[in-house]
Amino acid sequence: MAGIWIFAESREQTLELISAGTSLARQLDGAAVVTFATSRQLAEEYISCGAGEVLVLPPLAGGQPLEAYVPAIIEAVRGGDPDIFLISATQRGREIAARVAAALDTGLCSGCTALKLDKEKKQLIMERMLYGGAAVQTVVCSGRPQMATIPPRTFEPAAPQEGRQGKVTELAGVQPSPVKVVGRAPKAAEAVDITEAKVVVCAGRGFEKKEDLNLAQELAQVTGGAVGCTRPVAEELRWLPEDLYIGISGKKVKPGLYIGLGVAGQIQHVTGMRDSKVVLAVNRDENAPIFDAADYGIVGDLYDVVPKLIKELRIALNK
């Protein structure tokens, strides 16, 4: 069967990888794009969006995690012998990919942020972050299939096309996993999505107490932005929800303006905001690394600077 195979946790991410897969397939003289799906209905949609074949996984029994599909995926990959296998880099996707790669004794590029194809060698050339984002590593995979996990939203989702045909194959039953799910507590959806904000005001550990975040809120209000934070503010202090922290293990943002308040600028954080158009930083330590990542740096105490900044912005923006 060969070709380019795809597995993702959700419909949206599957469509993103189909669009990555179909563009690779074109360069490989029309190799097949083969996608896993968890229902027949999704299978039809994936075909209309560019998949040539869809492998439908049987429904999981209650109390089974998604990872229970691993043995079935391994078996299908062994039989189908794909050239390339792309998996969405969600947490479950990362585990599934690592286990599939180990079982097949092949290489896996985790968190692949860019890929291109060496057509002659039929080899994927993949990029990923290293050292918390301080460096970019370019890798190739010498095993088969060549595997990568790709973060959600790296590619635009594929769109449906008129009259596409494809093959749907139902896979056989799944053995129960030794990992039993005994409870699930869904996360409450957050109202703000900082990845969409045009201005991001990022609160760092330079804030002394939770109430002081009002300063960041006020600045966000004046600039029409949203408040985000560094990891310790969310994970250690728990002043803001985890959905709001920016960085290599948090959200990637690319606003027009990023304002860091009391943010040190360690590499793991900077990696999440480096694509911002303009960066303004306020830090009282003139040697803070954030100033190397900033266009405009104000050396000063945020408790002194931010009110002045708000006042000046109010005047300038007539607010």
Next chain:
Amino acid sequence: MLKIIACFKWVIDEQDIRVDQKSRELIMERVGYKISDYDRNAIEEAVRQQEAHGGSVVAVTVGPPGARQSLKDALSRGPERAWFISDPSFAALEPSQTAAILAEAIKTKGEFDLIICGEGSSDLYAQQVGPALAQRLGIPCATYVNKVTLEPGEKKLTAERKLDDGIETVSIQLPALITVLPDINTPRIPSLKQVLGAAKKPVEEIKKSDLGQDFQPRLETISILGATMERRRLKYSAEAADIKAVVDALLKEGVIA
């Protein structure tokens, strides 16, 4: 008796890495090394479980001979012994090699109940070694664990996995492997006595020849280039005139309206 293995990696401290802005080469001259951040949580969790339930903890690392320096640090955090799986060719291993080497070494050493790994290493952060090791050993695993409760009498554990969409609680029969998140615990800071005591703890060396395999990489690095950023790096003071200058500049950039 509960037998726990805590895996850790000795890594370059990324804060010490400098990038040559022109060539984008990494300047590694004065880098320090550390136990990978998440692995400190792995060791800590192993020791806490042992303190609660008895049994033993062994800390395990794979690396080149220079990684020997890590053992004292690891042992000062509580495990009573260490395995050092070392070879000069183990310098820049990719995750599939590390997992394969760990799997072989653990097989030669025999029994265990629980293996704890960090979520990922702070250098590569590939998040592969834990699950790949579980797969190679044929044991169940739970990744991204934020809380774990062991029931050694029943040979099982309950783990809370913190995932993008919420918390999933799973129950697994031992032997098993978990990978842990940084907020599962706060790693202890070893006391002077613990640091001195660590030097006396046994370290068992495992050589490549003991493992009878070659461990070829499956992923090959073509290049590593420093990430650079074009920024203006203008600095201002907290004086009112400077603040006004910054606001004017932002207006000119067209990023606020």
